[in-house]
Amino acid sequence: MSETVIRQVRTGGRSARIQAAVHEATEALISELGRAALTVPAIAARAGVTPSTIYRRWGGLPALLADVAARHLRPVAEPADAPTLREALQAWVEQYADEMSSGPGRALIHDVLNGSAEPEFTGRCCSYTIDQLRVISDRAMARGEPPLPLEEVVDHVVAPIMYRIIFGLDLTDPAWCRGLVDRLFDGSPPLEG
Amino acid sequence: MSETVIRQVRTGGRSARIQAAVHEATEALISELGRAALTVPAIAARAGVTPSTIYRRWGGLPALLADVAARHLRPVAEPADAPTLREALQAWVEQYADEMSSGPGRALIHDVLNGSAEPEFTGRCCSYTIDQLRVISDRAMARGEPPLPLEEVVDHVVAPIMYRIIFGLDLTDPAWCRGLVDRLFDGSPPLEG
DNA sequence: TGAATTAACGCAACTCCTTTGCTTTAACTG
DNA sequence: CAGTTAAAGCAAAGGAGTTGCGTTAATTCA
Numbered sequence: 001m002s003e004t005v006i007r008q009v010r011t012g013g014r015s016a017r018i019q020a021a022v023h024e025a026t027e028a029l030i031s032e033l034g035r036a037a038l039t040v041p042a043i044a045a046r047a048g049v050t051p052s053t054i055y056r057r058w059g060g061l062p063a064l065l066a067d068v069a070a071r072h073l074r075p076v077a078e079p080a081d082a083p084t085l086r087e088a089l090q091a092w093v094e095q096y097a098d099e100m101s102s103g104p105g106r107a108l109i110h111d112v113l114n115g116s117a118e119p120e121f122t123g124r125c126c127s128y129t130i131d132q133l134r135v136i137s138d139r140a141m142a143r144g145e146p147p148l149p150l151e152e153v154v155d156h157v158v159a160p161i162m163y164r165i166i167f168g169l170d171l172t173d174p175a176w177c178r179g180l181v182d183r184l185f186d187g188s189p190p191l192e193g
Numbered sequence: 194m195s196e197t198v199i200r201q202v203r204t205g206g207r208s209a210r211i212q213a214a215v216h217e218a219t220e221a222l223i224s225e226l227g228r229a230a231l232t233v234p235a236i237a238a239r240a241g242v243t244p245s246t247i248y249r250r251w252g253g254l255p256a257l258l259a260d261v262a263a264r265h266l267r268p269v270a271e272p273a274d275a276p277t278l279r280e281a282l283q284a285w286v287e288q289y290a291d292e293m294s295s296g297p298g299r300a301l302i303h304d305v306l307n308g309s310a311e312p313e314f315t316g317r318c319c320s321y322t323i324d325q326l327r328v329i330s331d332r333a334m335a336r337g338e339p340p341l342p343l344e345e346v347v348d349h350v351v352a353p354i355m356y357r358i359i360f361g362l363d364l365t366d367p368a369w370c371r372g373l374v375d376r377l378f379d380g381s382p383p384l385e386g
Numbered sequence: 387t388g389a390a391t392t393a394a395c396g397c398a399a400c401t402c403c404t405t406t407g408c409t410t411t412a413a414c415t416g
Numbered sequence: 417c418a419g420t421t422a423a424a425g426c427a428a429a430g431g432a433g434t435t436g437c438g439t440t441a442a443t444t445c446a
């Protein structure tokens with residue numbers, strides 16, 4: 001016997017204000033103390049809020065960090081344009097790999113993955129990536145070029161990069177990233193060649 | 194002025210016994226209570242150990258879970274053999290994807306990634322994968338077939354699968370996994386085709 | 387083999403994160 | 417503008433995590 005309770009969410013004034021204050025406080029304390037010394041009570045104090053508010057809204061520190069990280073991973077600008085589709089993707093991949101493999105980038109990814117078992121925050125990150133790729137693809141189509149096969153780009157360009165970052169492997173060779181894009185455009189030879 | 198202290202680690206009797214007891218207790222409590230209700234004191238009590246022992250040796254619950262998970266992710270057997278290299282890889286990928294995308298598999302991966310910023314446990318998992326692929330490759334070479342390009346297999350077969358699992362995407366289409374291997378062996382066409 | 391050394395565990399006290407029941411505030415509804 | 421009820425504040429209780437110190441036992445070396 002389960003009652004379906006309609007629970008309306010309040011998005012207005014105070015809630016929005018507190019969310020902003022908590023996010024701000026979190027970012028400030030991360031840069032001041034680092035993640036090691038970060039605690040919910042400390043964030044609450046900085047934000048002018050009681051700890052129980054954070055615990056009830058976010059559930060705990062990992063979920064809060066994931067929320068903040070996911071927000072940071074949202075691209076601030078549209079991907080750079082370039083004369084050709086290949087060059088545009090090349091440029092985007094280079095920047096993507098640089099940002100994600102940097103110290104702060106790895107920390108953000110770590111935070112997002114630690115957030116929760118629920119794919120709430122990870123899903124957001126995937127969407128950001130797809131959105132960027134779609135912009136690049138649409139611009140190219142407007143010039144008469146073929147569209148990007150988005151799924152293949154994710155599988156064979158984005159995934160290899162993220163795999164190495166997530167599993168702590170080096171990503172210092174810029175030529176390797178370019179090779180991923182080249183392989184996508186030029187095709188790959190059958191085995192044994 | 195830094196003193197380099199040689200700190201020898203003790204691997205003998207008691208340490209090994211306690212490590213085994215703690216691992217056993219962890220696994221038992223995971224299946225009894227689930228990860229949500231899991232705590233270090235509970236594990237310590239079950240293992241007949243004081244909590245401080247666990248905190249000092251592992252550092253905390255996430256690191257302990259990562260250690261246990263990494264141990265579980267170690268392959269129990271050599272990969273299945275098959276008449277040809279392609280079939281052997283095909284079979285391995287199918288099993289790999291099945292195990293990793295299952296509920297328990299995703300939980301183990303999550304635990305390993307949450308373990309620590311240090312690539313201690315993630316590195317182990319990568320090694321397991323590479324080792325399995327190397328076995329498949331070596332067996333094929335003994336039959337006169339070409340070796341597997343290990344790095345390419347990781348980049349274009351393993352990475353796409355792991356990316357989808359880690360970011361909470363579906364992985365229900367077995368044909369998609371086969372397609373990854375086919376693409377590796379048959380090559381991929383250049384764009385715009 | 388046996389004594390010396392010291393890494394690792396047990397114990398206990400302490401700190402403070404986390405949870406929870408209740409009250410108060412203020413966002414939404416009609 | 418009054419009524420309803422999410423969401424925040426407050427405070428107390430519970431429990432996770434930390435640390436200093438004594439004890440145990442693994443390792444080394446004579």
